[in-house]
Amino acid sequence: MKRLEGKVAVVTGGAQGIGQCISETFAREGAKVIAVDMSDLSYTCENVEGYKLNVTKRSDIEQFIAETVKKYGHIDILVNNAGITRDALVNKMTEEMWDLVIDVNLKGVFNLTQAVAPVMLEQKTGSIINIASVVGEYGNVGQSNYAATKAGVIALAKTWAKEFSRKGEAIRVNSVAPGYVNTEMMKTVPDKVLDPIRAKTMLGRLGEPQEIANAVLFLASDEASFITGHNLSVNGGLRL
Template identity: 80%
Template sequence: MKRLEGKVAIVTGGASGIGSSICDAFVREGAMVVSADMKIPTESRANIEDVALNVTNRTEIEQFVDETVKKYGHIDILVNNAGITKDALIHKMTEDMWDMVIDVNLKGVFNLTQAVGPHMMTNNKGSIINIASVVGEYGNVGQTNYAATKAGVIGMAKSWAKEFSRKGAAVRVNSVAPGYVNTEMMKTVPDKVLDPIKAKTMLGRLGEPEEIANAVLFLASDEASFITGHTLSVNGGLRL
């Protein structure tokens, strides 16, 4: 039997990059996946319903979650993956750059979880995975806003793990903190920037999106049924 057979998963930011690989991994293991993203892929994907969603719009989110529950009957997995960057050194970072990243990466995670969590509590089960970052664990030059949000989603996951299990519900909440991953965006970064990162990584390379997806798949599955409030670092041994 496939690991996610019969389960319904929501993946935010599922149209590309790590999010797309997470969707593919879930489908491979039998899940019906709802990919919620600002952009919709031009080609349809088997067993993936692509839905346009702005994670900062609470009205859109409430309608989206209600429609998903009505259509599929339940939500078993939520992956909070949607995120953006607006990098700058602190003395050059504008208030707009700060606010945009906080709204999407931090409040967006709060918005989705607040909407989905009660459904999982009613069903007495579920798995929520926040996609954090090595930057949220160790910080990084020029990423004050991004690091704050990724540290924040780790803290929220630990808090929700306590909240959602308080009355005995088997709703687990964990985080996955990727290192630098070989996405399409990273392919535009010059070697002179990537080579020092690889040199700081014990395994000597960037990660692949599928490697992050496999970690998320594990936490989403019943194989991780006794894991909650945990941050799984998937970074090849990188230390910034």
């Protein structure tokens, strides 16, 4: 039997990279996946449905959740993956750069979870996974805004794990903190920048999107039924 057979999953930031890989992995494991992103999505993978959505627009999110529940009857998994970067040293970071990253990466996670939580609480079951980052664990030069959001989503997962199980509900909330991963965006980074990162990684290489998706799949599945409030670092042993 497939690991997510009969499950309905929502994956934000599903247009490319890690989000796309998570969506397709879930679908192969039997889930009906609604992959949301601000851009139009096109999937050849069966069981993945694209939905254009801005995670900062609360009214649009409420409509999306209502439509999803009406269509499928339940939502079993939420992966909060949508995120952006606007990097600069703190003395050069504009208020606009700060606000935009906070709005998408942190408030967007809050928005989706707040909308999905009542559905899962009524079901008394569900799995929520926030996609964090090694930068949220250790910080990084020029990424004050990004680091703050990724540390924040780890803390949110720990908090929600407590909140959503207070009355005996089997709603698990965890986070996954990837290291540097071979996405399309990373392929534009020169080796002179990536080589020091590889050198600081115990396994001596960057990760692959599938390796992150495998970790998220595990936490979403019943195999992780006794894991909640946990942050899983998937970084090859990287220490920034």
